[in-house]
Amino acid sequence: AQSVSQHNHHVILSEAASLELGCNYSYGGTVNLFWYVQYPGQHLQLLLKYFSGDPLVKGIKGFEAEFIKSKFSFNLRKPSVQWSDTAEYFCAVNAGSNTGKLIFGQGTTLQVKP
Amino acid sequence: GAVVSQHPSWVICKSGTSVKIECRSLDFQATTMFWYRQFPKQSLMLMATSNEGSKATYEQGVEKDKFLINHASLTLSTLTVTSAHPEDSSFYICSARDFRGLRGNTIYFGEGSWLTVV
Numbered sequence: 001a002q003s004v005s006q007h008n009h010h011v012i013l014s015e016a017a018s019l020e021l022g023c024n025y026s027y028g029g030t031v032n033l034f035w036y037v038q039y040p041g042q043h044l045q046l047l048l049k050y051f052s053g054d055p056l057v058k059g060i061k062g063f064e065a066e067f068i069k070s071k072f073s074f075n076l077r078k079p080s081v082q083w084s085d086t087a088e089y090f091c092a093v094n095a096g097s098n099t100g101k102l103i104f105g106q107g108t109t110l111q112v113k114p
Numbered sequence: 115g116a117v118v119s120q121h122p123s124w125v126i127c128k129s130g131t132s133v134k135i136e137c138r139s140l141d142f143q144a145t146t147m148f149w150y151r152q153f154p155k156q157s158l159m160l161m162a163t164s165n166e167g168s169k170a171t172y173e174q175g176v177e178k179d180k181f182l183i184n185h186a187s188l189t190l191s192t193l194t195v196t197s198a199h200p201e202d203s204s205f206y207i208c209s210a211r212d213f214r215g216l217r218g219n220t221i222y223f224g225e226g227s228w229l230t231v232v
Contacts, residue, residue, distance in 0.1 A: 034221070043225040044158075044207065090157060101148060102209070102221065104158045 002027045004093050006105035013081050014113050021076040021108050023065075023091030032094035033074040034102065035065055039087045047089075050074065061085070083114045117141055118210050120224035127198055127231055134194045135227045137164075137208030143188035144210035149181075152205040152226075164191040164208075198231040205229075 007022040025031065035047040048059025055067040065076045074091060091105040119138045127133045137147055145166045150158040162183055163171040170183035180202075182194040191210075195202050207226045 036223075044223040046220065046222075049220070101160060101163060102158075103160070104150075106157045 002093055002103045004091055004103050004105040006089075006091050006108050008108045009106065010109045010111070012111045012113065015083055016080045017112075019076070019078040019081045019085070019110070021089055021091075021110070023074045023076065023105055024072050025074065025091075025093045025103075026072065027093060033065075033067060034092040034094075035059065035063070035074070035076050036090045036092060037087045038090065044090070047076070081110070081112050083112045086110060086112045117212070118208065118222040118224045120206075120208055120227050122227060123225060124228040125230070127229070129199055129231055130197055132194055132196045133198055133229060134192050135206055135208075135229070137191045137193070137210070137224050139189045139210045139212075139222075142210075142212045144191075144212070145188060147185060147191040147208055147210045149183065149191070149193050150207045150209065152207060154205075158207060161193075161206075166191075195229065198229070200231045203229055203231045 003026045005024045033050040036044045037047050038044050047063050048057045048065055050057045050067045058064045063076060063078050065074055067074050087110060089108045089110055092102040094102060117140050119140055121136045125133055147164040149161045151161050152158045160173050161176045161181060164183045164185040166185045166188055172178050180196055182196060185191040205226050205228055208224045209221050211221045
């Protein structure tokens with residue numbers, strides 16, 4: 001069965017620090033990969049997604065992620081975080097191509113100190 | 115703006131009663147929608163796949179008779195929690211995939227519905 005693992009459960013950073021959140025998945029076939037963010041009291045929002053093509057994907061709010069097929073990874077990065085980036089971040093994998101069924105990682109809580 | 119809308123945003127019900135949550139795709143047709151559940155401080159767990167015009171497909175461990183799903187139209191799926199108990203209190207989220215148009219196969223999530231059973 002597919003699974004998604006996020007290694008960092010709780011990350012605390014100061015403003016302007018660089019961010020990298022790890023995400024690994026287990027599935028041998030073609031995958032679609034997503035990063036979602038959930039701000040306190042709000043619904044999930046898509047940060048970025050990878051379907052095919054350039055493995056370096058740029059999303060909203062300065063986030064990017066790199067798909068490394070050989071490592072089954074899709075890590076999220078941001079060069080300089082802001083206090084407003086404080087949120088819960090979820091990595092997700094499409095469970096079978098061309099469906100909308102997602103398997104989510106456990107989530108990473110990011111706390112940015114002003 | 116939101117392209118997938120859920121209603122109600124929050125609901126409190128008495129133990130033993132049933133409660134219905136709606137999920138609507140606002141400007142696209144969704145033949146398939148998905149229902150997730152999120153417990154506090156935990157990740158989202160897929161409960162079921164809602165298929166327009168046919169029976170829902172439930173994930174292992176999800177009680178079909180307790181969580182009734184109806185996808186009667188291309189823009190509406192409903193989740194009914196029957197005979198609710200306090201352990202059903204959770205955050206329920208739906209999603210739908212827009213296969214068409216400029217959005218490029220994006221999956222959109224509803225705002226979520228907080229259910230508290232007292």
